[in-house]
Amino acid sequence: MDATHQLAAQPLIACHECDLLQREPATADHCNVKCSRCGAALFRNVPNGINRTIALSLAGLILFIVANVFPFLSFEIGSQFTQTTLFTGVREFYSQGIWLLALLVFITSILAPLLQLLLMLYIFIPLKFGRLARQTRPAFRLLQHIRDWNMIEVFMIGILVALVKLTKMAAIVPGIAMWSFVALIFLVTGAHSSIDGRVVWRRLERAQ
Amino acid sequence: MSPGAETRSDSSQPESALEASLTACHTCHQLVRIDQNHQQQKLSCPRCGSAIHPRIHNSLLITWMLVGLALVFYIPANLLPMTRVVGLGQTQEDTIMSGVIYFIQSGSWYIGLVIFIASVFVPLLKLTLLMYLLVSVQRKSQWRPRERARIYRITEFIGRWSMVDIYVVTILIALVNLGTLANIDSGPAAMYFATVVVLTIFAAKSFDPRLIWDNIKQEPTQ
Ligand SMILES: [Zn+2]
Ligand SMILES: [Zn+2]
Numbered sequence: 001m002d003a004t005h006q007l008a009a010q011p012l013i014a015c016h017e018c019d020l021l022q023r024e025p026a027t028a029d030h031c032n033v034k035c036s037r038c039g040a041a042l043f044r045n046v047p048n049g050i051n052r053t054i055a056l057s058l059a060g061l062i063l064f065i066v067a068n069v070f071p072f073l074s075f076e077i078g079s080q081f082t083q084t085t086l087f088t089g090v091r092e093f094y095s096q097g098i099w100l101l102a103l104l105v106f107i108t109s110i111l112a113p114l115l116q117l118l119l120m121l122y123i124f125i126p127l128k129f130g131r132l133a134r135q136t137r138p139a140f141r142l143l144q145h146i147r148d149w150n151m152i153e154v155f156m157i158g159i160l161v162a163l164v165k166l167t168k169m170a171a172i173v174p175g176i177a178m179w180s181f182v183a184l185i186f187l188v189t190g191a192h193s194s195i196d197g198r199v200v201w202r203r204l205e206r207a208q
Numbered sequence: 209m210s211p212g213a214e215t216r217s218d219s220s221q222p223e224s225a226l227e228a229s230l231t232a233c234h235t236c237h238q239l240v241r242i243d244q245n246h247q248q249q250k251l252s253c254p255r256c257g258s259a260i261h262p263r264i265h266n267s268l269l270i271t272w273m274l275v276g277l278a279l280v281f282y283i284p285a286n287l288l289p290m291t292r293v294v295g296l297g298q299t300q301e302d303t304i305m306s307g308v309i310y311f312i313q314s315g316s317w318y319i320g321l322v323i324f325i326a327s328v329f330v331p332l333l334k335l336t337l338l339m340y341l342l343v344s345v346q347r348k349s350q351w352r353p354r355e356r357a358r359i360y361r362i363t364e365f366i367g368r369w370s371m372v373d374i375y376v377v378t379i380l381i382a383l384v385n386l387g388t389l390a391n392i393d394s395g396p397a398a399m400y401f402a403t404v405v406v407l408t409i410f411a412a413k414s415f416d417p418r419l420i421w422d423n424i425k426q427e428p429t430q
Contacts (some may be wrong), residue, residue: 014225014232014239017357018421021225038357038421043237075383082383089378096381098394104402105378108371137256141235148409151368157322158375164319165311165376166383201236201255 015040049194050128056191057120063180063187064114071175073159075166086110086177112150113188119143120191123200132207140200147192153185224421231262267416268342274411275338278404282331285400291377295390303397304328304373326372327401334370334408337363341415348423360417367412370405374398 010023017040027033027045035042046052071083086109093102119139126133133139159178166172225231230239233253240253242262251260264270289301302310304327311320337359344356377394384392 012239013237014230016232016234016237017360017417018353019224019226019232019418020421021223021228021230038354038417040357040361040417073379073383084379084382089382092381093378093394096393098399101374101378101394101398101402104406105374109375141256141258144235148368148413151371154368154371155375157326157369158372159379161319161322161372162376162379162383164316165380168314172383197236201238204255 013042015042043196043198044193046194046196049196049199050124052194053120053124053191054128056187056194057117057124060113060184060187060191061117061121063184064117067177067180067184068110070177070180072177072181073163074173074175075170076173077170083175086181108149108151109155112146113152113184115146116143116150116188116192119146120195124195127200127203132203136200136204140197150188152181152188156182156185224418226262226418226422231260233258233260263418263422264414264416267414267419268346270414271338271342271411274407274414275335275342278331278335278407278411281400281404281407282335285397285404286328288397288400289395290373290397290401291380292393292395293390294393301395303395304401307373323373323376326369330366330370331404331408334363334367334412338408338411338415341420345419345423350424353420353424356420357417360412360415360420363412363415367405367408370401370408374402374405 010026012021013024014021015035015038018035018038020035020037022036024042025033029045029047031045033042033045034040068086070085072086072088073084075082075084087106090102090106090110093099093105119142122133123136123139123143126136163172163174225239226242229242231242231251232239233256235258236253236256238253238255240251240260242251242260252258253260286304288303290304290307291302293300293302304323308320308324308328311317311323341356341360341363344351349356377392377398381392381394384390
């Protein structure tokens with residue numbers, strides 16, 4: 001829907017990684033536009049990006065709830081049977097008095113993905129209906145920072161390593177939360193990469 | 209339309225935004241006009257409200273400090289125990305390396321390799337690459353700016369993968385401590401290690417890759 005807004009004269013942009021002034025190229029769909037000098041990714045043209053972001057974020061939010069409410073891993077040694085949720089490790093760190101680690105793990109595996117999903121919904125649902133959420137500006141700024149602290153894909157590798165380490169001690173059964181968590185990784189990534197920031201800023205400009 | 213958007217001449221000579229007295233907002237890519245004495249000013253983007261820095265202030269100094277601190281913390285992170293297992297009357301402490309060796313000896317060498325790369329190799333590689341970029345900018349190197357831009361992007365990308373071992377410890381203490389057979393505590397290295405990861409993330413953020421290109425006198429035709 002935004003293609004019609006791009007007129008023949010392409011606006012000037014500056015690369016955020018090398019500062020080269022260049023004309024924004026007219027692009028095909030699903031095309032990653034790169035800086036002509038340094039190769040930095042400038043933006044991505046996603047047709048129907050707003051709908052994609054909303055759909056994937058909503059699905060992600062449901063899976064996020066499942067991933068945090070239901071048991072993540074079940075652990076069995078002999079007659080002992082225990083279950084953990086995603087939050088258990090954070091609580092353990094906290095109860096051991098290592099609050100900084102608790103905070104870091106909490107932010108990178110729970111808070112950042114949740115905030116990312118909520119911010120995307122907050123910004124893009126009104127945008128879909130031609131409105132602007134009141135705090136779109138700070139929300140979008142926060143969204144770009146929060147992405148760096150969402151490390152759930154790294155967390156997943158950590159789970160795999162821990163599983164290999166523990167399989168010799170006990171029978172471990174991944175719970176429904178873990179499968180949700182795996183799907184969540186793809187949904188959050190997909191939702192975020194469907195964002196074309198230019199759409200948001202053009203709307204803001206027109207609203208002014 | 210952005211202010212000053214038509215200032216660029218149509219010559220094919222590459223021009224940085226700064227040379228045209230413009231700078232791009234880092235959040236929304238809006239071009240903003242800046243004065244010559246932009247160093248003293250506190251600018252904010254008219255469109256999205258972000259603070260605007262034509263270049264990150266004291267980028268090299270701050271990055272050096274963060275890299276230096278990370279190097280200092282890297283040593284205890286690797287020498288001190290990461291986990292402490294108390295069970296059946298004995299205590300076993302594992303450093304990152306002894307964990308790697310355990311995996312290799314027990315046949316899961318690929319897991320050992322993953323931990324070695326994520327915990328030992330990646331932080332060191334990231335710090336080395338950042339130091340190389342810092343030195344190359346300070347010496348006004350003309351060498352292959354495009355390759356160095358790529359190196360910068362690598363340092364941005366790889367840092368997060370060092371968190372793997374922290375997450376392993378998180379899951380281990382979550383699972384094992386719920387039982388009564390054994391007790392796992394995180395060792396002091398976990399704290400140092402997390403600090404290294406966070407410091408290197410901020411170090412990559414504080415390095416301004418545009419400095420690489422500010423030094424390039426003439427664009428090599430590629
Ligand atoms: Zn560039
Ligand atoms: Zn802006």
